[in-house]
Amino acid sequence: MTPPTPVVELVRASFAYEDGPAVLTDVGLAVPEGRAVALLGRNGGGKTTLLRLLSGGLRCGSGALLLDGAEVTYDRKGLTRLRTSVQLVVQDPDDQLFAASVAQDVSFGPMNLGLPEDEVRLRVTEALEALDITALADRPTHLLSYGQRKRAAIAGAVAMRPRVLIMDEPTAGLDPHGQERLLETLERLRAAGTTVVMATHDVDLALRWADEAAVLSPAGLRTGPAAGLLADDALLDAARLRRPWAVSVGRLLRSRGLLPEGAPGPRTAEELDALLDRVG
Numbered sequence: 272m273t274p275p276t277p278v279v280e281l282v283r284a285s286f287a288y289e290d291g292p293a294v295l296t297d298v299g300l301a302v303p304e305g306r307a308v309a310l311l312g313r314n315g316g317g318k319t320t321l322l323r324l325l326s327g328g329l330r331c332g333s334g335a336l337l338l339d340g341a342e343v344t345y346d347r348k349g350l351t352r353l354r355t356s357v358q359l360v361v362q363d364p365d366d367q368l369f370a371a372s373v374a375q376d377v378s379f380g381p382m383n384l385g386l387p388e389d390e391v392r393l394r395v396t397e398a399l400e401a402l403d404i405t406a407l408a409d410r411p412t413h414l415l416s417y418g419q420r421k422r423a424a425i426a427g428a429v430a431m432r433p434r435v436l437i438m439d440e441p442t443a444g445l446d447p448h449g450q451e452r453l454l455e456t457l458e459r460l461r462a463a464g465t466t467v468v469m470a471t472h473d474v475d476l477a478l479r480w481a482d483e484a485a486v487l488s489p490a491g492l493r494t495g496p497a498a499g500l501l502a503d504d505a506l507l508d509a510a511r512l513r514r515p516w517a518v519s520v521g522r523l524l525r526s527r528g529l530l531p532e533g534a535p536g537p538r539t540a541e542e543l544d545a546l547l548d549r550v551g
Contacts, residue, residue, distance in 0.1 A: 275303060275304065276339060276340045277301035277302050277303050277304075277337070277340075278302055278303070278304050278338070278339065278356065278357075278434050278435050278466060279302050279325060279336070279337065279338055279353075279356070279357050279435055280299075280300065280301040280302065280336070280337040280340075281298055281299060281300045281301075281321070281324060281325060281331070281334065281335075281336055281337075282299055282334055282335045282336075282337060283297050283298070283299060283333070283334040283335070284297075284298045284299070284300075284324055284331040284333070284334035284335070284336070285297055285298070285331065285332050285333045285334055286320055286324060286329060286331060286332045287332055294317045294320045295317045295320060295321060295324070295492075296491070297334070297491070298321065298334075298491065298492045299492070300321065300325065300485055300492060300494065301494075302325070302435055302466060302468055303466075303483075304434070304466055305461075305464070305466055306466060306482045306483050307457075307461060307466075307467050307469070307480060307481045307482045307483070308466075308467070308468045308469070308481060308482070308483045308484070308485060309469055309470075309471055309476075309477035309480065309481035309483070309484050309485070309497060310322070310468065310469065310470040310471070310484075310485045310486075310487070311470075311471060311472070311474065311477055311484060311485070311486050311487070311501075311510065311512055312486060312487030312488065312510050312511075312512075313487075313488075313510055313511035313512070314472075316487045316488070316489075316510070317487055318439070318470045318487060319362070319439055319470065321470075321487070321492075322359060322437050322439050322468070322470055323359065324336065325357070325359075325437060325468070326353075326354075326357050326358070326359035326437050327343060327345070327350055327353045327354065327357065328359060330345055336353075338352065338353055338356060338357070339356075351384075354431070354433075355384065355431065355432075355433070356433055356434045356435060357433055357434070357435045357437065358380075358428035358429075358431050358433040358435070358436055358437065359428070359437045359438075359439070360424050360425050360427075360428050360436070360437070360438045360439065360441065361424075361439050362439040362440040362441075362443060364417075364420035364421050364423065364424040365420065367424040367427065368412045368420060368423060368424055368427075369412075370412060371411060371412070372408070372409050372410060372411055372412065373399070373404065373407045373408055373409070373410050373412060373415070373423045373426075374395055374399070374408040374409060376412055376423060376427055377395045377398050377399065377423065377426045377427045377430050378391050378392075378394075378395045378430070379427065380427060380428070380430055380431045381394045381395070381430050381431065384431075394430045394431075394432065395408075395430055397429075397430070398426040398427070398429040398430035399426055401426065401429050401456065401459060401460060401463075402422040402423070402425055402426040402429065402456055403422070403452070403456065404419065404422050404423060404426060407419060407423065417444055417445075418444075418445055418446075418449040418452075421441065421444070421445065421449075421453070422453070422456070425438070425441070425456070429460065429465075433465065434464075434465065434466060435465070435466045435467075435468065436460065436465050436466070436467050436468070437467075437468045437469075438467070438468070438469045438470070439470045440470055440471060440472070441453060441469060441471075442454075442471065442473065442476060443472075450476075454476075454480060457469075457480075469481070472512075474501055474507075474512050474513060474514070474515040475515050475516050475517065477497060477501060477515075478497055478498065478501050478515045478517050478518070478538060479517070479538045479539060481497040482496070482497060483495065483496060483497060484496070484497040484500040484501055486500055486501075486506055486507075486510050486512070487510060488506060488509035488510040489509060490509060493506055498535065501515050501518060502514075502515075502518045517536055517537060517538045517539075518536070520536055520537060520543060521535075521536025521537070522536075524536060524537075524546070529546075529547075529550050530546070
């Protein structure tokens with residue numbers, strides 16, 4: 272069976288900032304529809320650059336960016352086509368929020384598409400509901416907490432109704448409760464058909480949340496199912512990532528005969544408790 276065409280794809284992409292060394296060389300990354308993809312790697316390894324290439328914020332020095340199999344052009348028409356399908360949420364919400372109120376900020380993208388006023392209002396309402404911040408619609412953005420600003424920034428991207436939502440370290444700076452609320456939100460978006468790509472340093476989060484992983488190391492980009500890729504000790508060492516808690520626990524349980532070979536291990540403490548209750 273022929274695999275489906277990725278929604279968005281980087282093909283042999285390379286990039287270097289002006290007067291600097293290459294940040295990425297000959298990188299390929301395909302984002303299939305309906306999947307959750309975690310991008311991991313060391314600090315300064317090129318994750319943010321890769322996300323900006325994938326969303327059209329930067330242009331490949333060589334190689335190409337494809338949308339539905341067709342090469343993206345960087346004129347107004349091509350970028351509008353890309354940005355109605357792919358949206359990037361940057362790491363610091365203060366780099367993205369600029370309007371006086373939350374609702375005004377969320378409405379900015381749909382208004383720039385030239386949509387009718389009624390359609391803009393509908394999209395703002397839906398995005399605020401999706402991020403559970405309807406009560407903040409009229410709140411000045413400078414009075415929001417950090418977690419609220421994160422959610423408002425994501426709502427602005429969601430209002431564009433993208434097929435692919437790309438986020439750079441969305442859980443950074445959030446407390447555990449805030450992280451859980453964000454993950455619940457992402458699950459609702461995925462259930463509604465949005466493909467999600469997330470850059471993160473949190474290997475435990477990536478293993479728990481993602482279907483696919485993409486790991487940047489000095490040797491290049493490796494992609495594959497998250498469970499297998501994040502159990503590759505040599506790859507994790509090269510990317511300066513620690514072994515996920517769940518991988519270590521799974522290996523320990525198998526060594527003690529408490530988990531069959533090949534069976535998926537617990538990904539959270541709650542799942543470990545439930546497994547031990549069953550075998551105990």
